[in-house]
Amino acid sequence: MxxxxxxxxxxxxxxxxxxxxxxxxxxxxxxxxxxxxxxxxxxxxxxxxDSRDELMAELVEAAVAGEQRDLAPALAGDARDIGMRDAIRAGLQHYFDGVRADPGREKAMMELTQWALREPGFEPLARRQYARYHEVAAQAARDAARLTGCEWLRPVDEVARILVSFTDGLTLGWLVTRDDAAAAASMDVAADALAALATPTPTAHPRPISRSSAHTPEAGAR
Known part of the structure; x- marks a missing residue:
């Protein structure tokens, strides 16, 4: 064998x-x-x-890792030409495509959250799950800002919490209705709202670009 x-x-x-x-x-x-x-x-x-509890904790990590890949901005390089709104919308679509491709994973994660909240002693697992969601969303927000040359007007952790709240609602709503058009409309509104929380990063030296520096790239926001 x-x-x-x-x-x-x-x-x-x-x-x-x-x-x-x-x-x-x-x-x-x-x-x-x-x-x-x-x-x-x-x-x-x-x-x-060592135990079923250890497996459940690893299950959370594995499922969140999958969602991290789904939420990562579907962009590469310099995305300043499309702007923050379109970058957010592309990232949300990338996330939603992952939900549609594996609805079982999403149902399992929601089930696991509810179970952990009901089961005495397992609340930390639910908190860990959402802490990881917020970490993933915060990294996505930082990446979107860097790629588009923008900065957030609110703390990144706050933007991340808003993003997680939205994706929770988007996911649950779609699992119930399987309405792709409604999900797309919701993502459009969310992209508009989140983009309003960002602004282009000022250049370090706001003056006309000289001939010698005309091809020097601006530094992106981090």
């Missing part, structure tokens, strides 16, 4: 847990159900995880 590396076993068990939670809820995600879903013996679980 081929020996499966520990890292691959962990990944397979996390993905199996994600499917079980999305389909049947957290309460159904027992270690036996998870290993059965993964096609592994029970001993495999205890070989790579």
């Amino acid at each position: 081929t020996r499966i590396p520990v890292a691959d076993r962990r990944t397979a068990l996390v993905q199996a847990a994600l499917r079980v939670v999305a389909r049947d809820g957290v309460a159904a995600a027992t270690t036996r159900r998870i290993v059965s879903e993964a096609g592994m013996p029970l001993a495999s679980f205890h070989y790579v995880f």
